[in-house]
Amino acid sequence: MAVLDRRLEKAAPVLDSTVERSVPLIDFKKMGHWNMITMKKPAAATAALCLATGLVVTFGGMASAAEEVSYRLDVEPILQSRCVSCHQQDGEGLKASGLDLSSYEGLMKGTKHGPIIVPGDPLVSNLNVLIEGRASASLRMPHNQRPLLRAQQDIIRDWVKQGAKDN
Structure with a gap:
């Protein structure tokens, strides 16, 4: 003053x-x-x-892409809250596709038709195709539920792009 x-x-x-x-x-x-x-x-x-x-x-937005995405801290909680109810032992998703999302090993094993993750390439990883709405409506995941939030899709995409590590 x-x-x-x-x-x-x-x-x-x-x-x-x-x-x-x-x-x-x-x-x-x-x-x-x-x-x-x-x-x-x-x-x-x-x-x-x-x-x-x-x-x-x-x-x-580049700061988030530069940060390392952790399977245990970032990806697994999304799968547990949105996917595992169907893709686990005795779940409808496991019966239909053979995909068990209750563990990293089950995710990396893929479906009865083959791998669902191509480490380093989210554009061709079937998991990304299914959750991002790039598959036909009958195959989009989560099936008959609201889609994953864009931020959740981005986390999974970044994790796959970074090599889909068990970290």
Whole structure:
């Protein structure tokens, strides 16, 4: 507050040709603020702000992809909450497909038709195809339930992309 008081004391009252002003106008040049006529500094600041905002929007999501995804901490809880009720011993999903999602070993074994995970390649991994809605409607998982949240799909995709490790 003291800084503002000193600056206001330095500002002299200005008389307009038609109206007398009782409030002093502040000379921003003397105060070290931006040049209010040319607006050079605000333009540079605006450009910097736009650039910074663009970088955050563009590269903000890359932080999550760069983080290592853990099977035990990240993927397994999703499978337990959304998939294991059917894909476990005596479950309908296990009977129909042979896919047991109650363990890492069962997941990596795959179905009676073959592997469901291609480590490093989520585009061709059948698990990703099924949970991301890229399969026919009759095959999409979880079957007859709401789809996994996009964030859950992203976690599984990143885990597969990172090699589908048992970590």
